[in-house]
Amino acid sequence: xxxxxxxxxxxxxxxxxxxxxxxxxxxxxxxxxxxxxxxxxxxxxxxxxxxxxxxxxxxxxxxxxxxxxxxxxxxxxxxxxxxxxxxxxxxxxxxxxxxxxxxxxxxxxxxxxxxxxxxxxxxxxxxxxxxxxxxxxxxxxxxxxxxxxxxxxxxxxxxxxxxxxxxxxxxxxxxxxxxxxxxxxxxxxxxxxxxxxxxxxxxxxxxxxxxxxxxxxxxxxxxxxxxxxxxxxxxxxxxxxxxxxxxxxxxxxxxxxxxxxxxxxxxxxxxxxxxxxxxxxxxxxxxxxxxxxxxxxxxxxxxxxxxxxxxxxxxxxxxxxxxxxxxxxxxxxxxxxxxxxxxxxxxxxxxxxxxxxxxxxxxxxxxxxxxxxxxxxxxxxxxxxxxxxxxxxxxxxxxxxxxxxxxxxxxxxxxxxxxxxxxxxxxxxxxxxxxxxxxxxxxxxxxxxxxxxxxxxxxxxxxxxxxxxxxxxxxxxxxxxxxxxxxxxxxxxxxxxxxxxxxxxxxxxxxxxxxxxxxxxxxxxxxxxxxxxxxxxxxxxxxxxxxxxxxxxxxxxxxxxxxxxxxxxxxxxxxxxxxxxxxxxxxxxxxxxxxxxxxxxxxxxxxxxxxxxxxxxxxxxxxxxxxxxxxxxxxxxxxxxxxxxxxxxxxxxxxxxxxxxxxxxxxxxxxxxxxxxxxxxxxxxxxxxx
Numbered sequence: 001x002x003x004x005x006x007x008x009x010x011x012x013x014x015x016x017x018x019x020x021x022x023x024x025x026x027x028x029x030x031x032x033x034x035x036x037x038x039x040x041x042x043x044x045x046x047x048x049x050x051x052x053x054x055x056x057x058x059x060x061x062x063x064x065x066x067x068x069x070x071x072x073x074x075x076x077x078x079x080x081x082x083x084x085x086x087x088x089x090x091x092x093x094x095x096x097x098x099x100x101x102x103x104x105x106x107x108x109x110x111x112x113x114x115x116x117x118x119x120x121x122x123x124x125x126x127x128x129x130x131x132x133x134x135x136x137x138x139x140x141x142x143x144x145x146x147x148x149x150x151x152x153x154x155x156x157x158x159x160x161x162x163x164x165x166x167x168x169x170x171x172x173x174x175x176x177x178x179x180x181x182x183x184x185x186x187x188x189x190x191x192x193x194x195x196x197x198x199x200x201x202x203x204x205x206x207x208x209x210x211x212x213x214x215x216x217x218x219x220x221x222x223x224x225x226x227x228x229x230x231x232x233x234x235x236x237x238x239x240x241x242x243x244x245x246x247x248x249x250x251x252x253x254x255x256x257x258x259x260x261x262x263x264x265x266x267x268x269x270x271x272x273x274x275x276x277x278x279x280x281x282x283x284x285x286x287x288x289x290x291x292x293x294x295x296x297x298x299x300x301x302x303x304x305x306x307x308x309x310x311x312x313x314x315x316x317x318x319x320x321x322x323x324x325x326x327x328x329x330x331x332x333x334x335x336x337x338x339x340x341x342x343x344x345x346x347x348x349x350x351x352x353x354x355x356x357x358x359x360x361x362x363x364x365x366x367x368x369x370x371x372x373x374x375x376x377x378x379x380x381x382x383x384x385x386x387x388x389x390x391x392x393x394x395x396x397x398x399x400x401x402x403x404x405x406x407x408x409x410x411x412x413x414x415x416x417x418x419x420x421x422x423x424x425x426x427x428x429x430x431x432x433x434x435x436x437x438x439x440x441x442x443x444x445x446x447x448x449x450x451x452x453x454x455x456x457x458x459x460x461x462x463x464x465x466x467x468x469x470x471x472x473x474x475x476x477x478x479x480x481x482x483x484x485x486x487x488x489x490x491x492x493x494x495x496x497x498x499x500x501x502x503x504x505x506x507x508x509x510x511x512x513x514x515x516x517x518x519x520x521x522x523x524x525x526x527x528x529x530x531x532x533x534x535x536x537x538x539x540x541x542x543x544x545x546x547x548x549x550x551x552x553x554x555x556x557x558x559x560x561x562x563x564x565x566x567x568x569x570x571x572x573x574x575x576x577x578x579x580x581x582x583x584x585x586x587x588x589x590x591x592x593x594x595x596x597x598x599x600x601x602x603x604x605x606x607x608x609x610x611x612x613x614x615x616x617x618x619x620x621x622x623x624x625x626x627x628x629x630x631x632x633x634x635x636x637x638x639x640x641x642x643x644x645x646x647x648x649x650x651x652x653x654x655x656x657x658x659x660x661x662x663x664x665x666x667x668x669x670x671x672x673x674x675x676x677x678x679x680x681x682x683x684x685x686x687x688x689x690x
Contacts, residue, residue, distance in 0.1 A: 051139075052535070055130035060642070060656075061549075061592040061610045065683075067131060067156060068120035072614055073588050074133050075533040075553035076497075078581065081121075081671045083270065083678065085180060085208040085238055089121035093152035094135065095529045095559040095582050096471050096501055099449050102150030106158055106259060108292050108310050109146050111336045113362035113376060116452040122263055122288075123156060124242060126174055126186045127202045130157040135499070136424065136445045136473060141354040141395060142344040144308055145380035148399045148424065151447050151471045151501075160248060161190035161198040168192045171690040178660075178683030180236075181209030196250040203243050210236025214676040215668045216273060220628075233270055233676065234279040240265035254297035263288040272674035285317040290336075301346070308340040330367060334453075337361045350388040357381045364453045372407040372457050374414070376450075391433075395426040403450055407457075415456060415464045422446045438480045441497075445473045455507055455521045463521045470504040477533075491539035501529040506563065524563050527579060531557035545596040554587040561623040574623035581672070583633070585617035597645075605645030608658075612638045621673040634669030638662045656687040 052074045054062070064070040068089035072079050078092045090098045099116040102109055110118050132155045137148055147153065161170065169191050176184040186204035193199065212233050218226040246259040264287050271280030290312035298304045313335050320328040342356035358380040365373055384397035403418040424445035430436045451466040477497030484490050506525020537551040559582040561574050568575040578584065593609045615635045622629050642658035659682070666680040 051132055051134045053130060053132045058592075059125055059128065059131070061608060061640070062590065062612060062638075064125060066121045067123040067125060067128065067154075070125060070131055071120065071133065071154065073551075073553065073590060073612065075535050075555050075587075076135070076531065076557075077133070078583075078586075079671070080581070081677065082675045083233065083236065083671075085182060085206065085210055085236070088119055088269075090117050091120055091154070093133070094473075094499060094501055094531060095527070095557055095579065096151050096473075096503055097469070097506070099452070099469070100151035100447075100471055100503075102146070102153040104147070104153060104155045105261075106156070106257070106292070107294060108144075108308050108338070108340075111312060111338075111360075111362065112314070112334070113336065113453050114314075114316075114332060114334050114364055115454045116449070120154075122240075122242075122265070122286075124186070124204050124206075126204055127158050127188060127200075127244060128156055129159040131155070132157075135475060135497070136426065136443050137397070139395065139426075141352060141384040141386055141397070142304065142306070142342060143354070143356065144306075144340040144342055145356040145358040145382035145399060146340065146360075148382045148384065148397050149380060149401065149447060150449075151445070151473060158244070158246070159188070159190075159200065161192065161200055163190075163192050163198075172687065173690075174685065174687045176683060176685045179681035180212050180678070181207070182683065183207050197247065199245070199247045201245045204241070206238060206240045206242075208236075208238050210238060210268065210270070212236075212678040212681065214679060216676060217668070231273075231278050233678075235268035235281065235283075236270040238265060238267040240267070251297075253299065254295065256293070256295040258291075258293040260291045261289065270675070273676065274674055281322055282318070282320045284319075285315075287315040289313050303343075303345050305341065305343045308338070310336070310338040312336040312338075333365045335361075335363050352386045354384045355382070356384075362453075364457075368458070370409070372409040372412040372414075374453055374457055375406040375408075376453075377404045377406075378402065378450075391430045393428045397424045398422075399424075399447070401448070413464050415451070415466065418450065418468060420448055420468065422448060437482050439478065441475070441477045441479065443473070443475045445471075447471055451507055451521070461521060466507060466521060467505045467523050469506055469525075472502045472504075473499065474501070475499045488540055488542060489538065490541050491537075493535075493537050495533070495535045497533045499529075499531050499533070501527075501531075503527040503529075508563070526562045527559060528562060529557060529559040531555060531559075545598065547594045549590075549592040551590045552587065553589075554585075556585055557582055558584065571626060572624050577623040577625040578620055580622050581619055581631075583617040583619040585615075587615050589613040597643075605643060608640075608642040608644075610638075610640040610642070616671075631670070631673065634667060634671075636662070636667055636669075637664040639664050652688055652690050654687075654689040656685070656689075658685045658687075659683075660685070 054070055059070060062070055062073065066089065068079060068091065071077055071091055076094050078095065080090045082088045091101055092098050093101055103118045112118055134153045137153060163170065172188040174186045176182065184206045186202065188200065188202040190200045191198060210233065213230060214233055215230050217228040220226050241264045243262040246257060249256045266285050269280060269282040269284055271282060290310060292310035294306065294308045296304065296306040316332045318328060318330050320326065338358065338360045340356065340358040342354060344352065344354045346352050360378045362376040379402040381400045382397055384395065386393065386395045399422050401420045405414045405417065407414045426443040429440045430438065431440060432438050448468040448470045450468050454462065455466055456462045456464050475497055477495065479495045481493035504526055505523045506527055507521055507523060508525045534554045540548040559579045560576050561579045562576065565575055567573045590612045595607045596603055597605045597607050613635065615633065617633045619631050620629045621631055638660065640658060640660040642656060644654055644656045646652065646654060661680065661682055663678065663680050668679060669677055671677060
């Protein structure tokens with residue numbers, strides 16, 4: 001990893017050398033608009049599909065290190081976190097499974113044909129401008145066919161260069177340090193080359209020991225303490241480098257973007273605390289690269305089109321040197337090529353139509369014995385339309401998915417080709433005449449996901465006879481928002497959604513043979529999920545120099561496993577039980593207080609105080625809901641303070657200092673059984689904008 005540190009140091013040197021000395025400007029005089037009125041969680045009032053958003057100052061105010069940490073504050077989301085700075089972090093929305101979440105990075109989906117999971121802990125917030133989450137799909141129909149192909153979607157939008165008048169560059173340098181040996185410098189350089197062409201280059205380096213103390217305590221169902229000890233989490237170290245560059249262009253009737261992304265990491269996998277084993281030796285190396293481009297043209301007021309293209313190469317090396325378990329030293333390389341085109345036509349002022357077609361090619365190479373080296377060709381075709389009638393807005397879509405599989409090893413069996421057509425229908429109504437503050441929403445969507453390459457082909461585990469998983473979603477909700485120009489209350493909104501989801505042909509792993517060390521994949525699962533999501537948010541301005549944001553989220557879910565009707569034993573049966581790791585109750589509370597600091601009547605900076613609270617209720621780690629499998633509720637409280645200011649003697653636009661205390665009350669908890677999470681920890685951040 002020495003080459004990583006060397007490359008990063010070179011980037012910092014080159015980038016900072018581009019910063020020209022900026023002439024000082026006077027600090028603006030007294031203004032009642034010194035504070036930015038932003039909401040912590042926003043939603044477009046006209047959107048057909050319920051959505052949740054975090055952007056700009058909102059992301060800075062949260063105690064979040066990665067995209068995964070920020071998404072914890074959305075309602076209806078379950079995050080699987082295996083602990084530490086470099087621990088695997090995946091997200092599940094409304095209990096349908098991680099594989100049913102589509103993650104889009106600047107409008108193009110991130111792929112993982114090998115295991116279908118996107119590790120959101122890899123994606124830093126330093127270059128992210130907005131994160132949005134949709135149940136079902138986006139309200140916009142002008143999008144690629146793959147945007148219609150997931151049960152839920154997360155959109156990560158990185159920062160696009162914006163330049164003040166008379167300025168042709170921006171530089172932002174950030175340095176974070178804190179508990180567990182964290183050292184995290186990053187730098188962003190944005191340059192305007194011509195009035196129509198600009199670029200950005202960002203780099204980030206992360207290193208941490210990952211060692212943290214924890215208390216490991218287990219109480220039996222009869223109240224007896226089975227064990228109670230303290231130890232230090234081992235083998236959670238990480239070193240990673242992220243490099244990202246993009247070029248942005250404008251045309252007379254369009255815009256285009258080209259981007260390249262590289263991520264290189266080495267990390268330890270701390271493993272589960274079982275059988276009195278406190279340290280694991282497993283390690284993982286990742287090298288991820290992709291380049292993508294997008295072109296959007298506006299031919300007329302009634303017609304626009306776009307083209308997206310991407311190539312990705314992901315390498316993973318997994319090592320388990322522990323021969324007492326099973327020695328594993330595997331290397332995987334997956335490649336993806338993708339191209340998409342979409343055409344949007346406005347037929348009438350009330351009626352829009354979009355037709356999009358995507359092609360995707362995936363392949364996986366591995367040094368496994370008898371590995372078949374699969375290739376997958378997938379064609380997506382989507383037809384979507386929106387129509388406005390009186391107080392109603394309707395959107396319907398039909399997605400056709402054609403999957404063709406090939407294997408290189410002669411004589412190896414491959415799964416049947418798949419041709420599936422899946423519909424979706426969304427509607428919103430504004431019941432108040434002349435007022436769109438209140439809206440009622442409903443949607444239905446059916447979608448499927450193909451088995452991953454690991455599901456199908458992993459040696460001695462895969463099952464080529466697997467069928468796709470299908471999800472069916474029903475949602476009914478309301479949204480209300482109102483703005484005030486003056487007074488204490490400036491903004492209020494609330495959103496309530498009730499939903500019913502079904503997952504058919506759920507792919508699960510079952511023991512193979514007499515031992516528990518051999519497994520195979522099968523279609524045995526059927527799950528029903530009923531739930532309610534509630535969000536309430538308000539912005540208060542008690543004084544011209546004070547602004548307070550408050551947001552609360554609550555989720556109730558009853559997610560039952562109906563896979564096997566014969567497995568109904570009253571003691572050990574799983575039929576009808578709450579599925580693993582899904583709490584009945586969960587929620588979060590976030591507050592952000594900002595004060596415009598003045599000296600002799602001049603605005604000299606902003607002082608921010610942030611508090612966030614996350615609660616996850618009782619749950620079970622398997623679908624057999626018996627006391628032995630019960631997991632206690634857990635909560636965390638995070639507190640942060642920040643100060644934004646300028647120094648007239650320095651050629652900088654803004655300096656930001658922040659101090660965060662995460663898990664303020666030192667709660668000892670596991671998100672995943674036997675993977676203890678960190679207790680109280682600290683982080684200090686210095687940001688300089690030039």
